[in-house]
Amino acid sequence: MTTKVKLPENAVEIARISKALSHPVRVYIIQKLAKMDSCCYSGDLVDELPVGRSTLSQHLKELKYSGLIQGEINPPYIKYCINRGNWDKAKRLFEDFLNENDPANIMCESSEALKK
């Protein structure tokens, strides 16, 4: 049989964003930048985060690659900001994903509970 499905684009996209958020340091950076509504130097972050400079740099690179943040060169500093457009897109993607299941699962859960 095997009616194999090509994984739908939204699943691929959610996985991609989730991967970018799959490390506490990166979540922390996003939280901070999203809350601040302003930019932030790598040096500010390395002072408060429990990782070395080069490691932080890699996390920033990954977030940049994911599109969630952007870096603006402002020598000798680099200012990092949330990429509002992509962050909002990610937010919508997740909102949809998280609410795909509202009325449904009460059935499953109650039958689960009854079987115990």
Added chain:
Amino acid sequence: MTTKVKLPENAVEIARISKALSHPVRVYIIQKLAKMDSCCYSGDLVDELPVGRSTLSQHLKELKYSGLIQGEINPPYIKYCINRGNWDKAKRLFEDFLNENDPANIMCESSEALKK
């Protein structure tokens, strides 16, 4: 000077859930189980997903470990369902995370803003 922060619990938790969702196959499984209003056999999933049985089994194991799904043995099948309680918890966690940067919330962070 290096006021290193212990990464806050919610950042750690969001990263943990994100990691569980960082593979398209796992996202697809969650989408399906959340939408389905019932449970699902591993065999049903392997027929439609482009991975082998043992690989799927590993993804299910990881989702189970994350708490997002639960498996109920019903020999010779195993029925998988969303874990309603944990999924709701994850949803709330993400909702908060995704909305931390709303204008209303930024108001509440006034002490933060004033410090700068």
Added chain:
DNA sequence: ATATCATTTCGTATATTTGCGAAATATAAA
């Protein structure tokens, strides 16, 4: 007891992630 069935675990291979310090880069100041 043997066979069958759905699923998992094991063994293995490969790829990716995470982390660090050292060296490189790029700019500004002395």
Added chain:
DNA sequence: TTTATATTTCGCAAATATACGAAATGATAT
């Protein structure tokens, strides 16, 4: 030009993730 500063890239090691087929598991049917 030399020096200092902020950040990134390089080189490496260790850990984790992904994937598969083969073998094991646990239950039922013959």
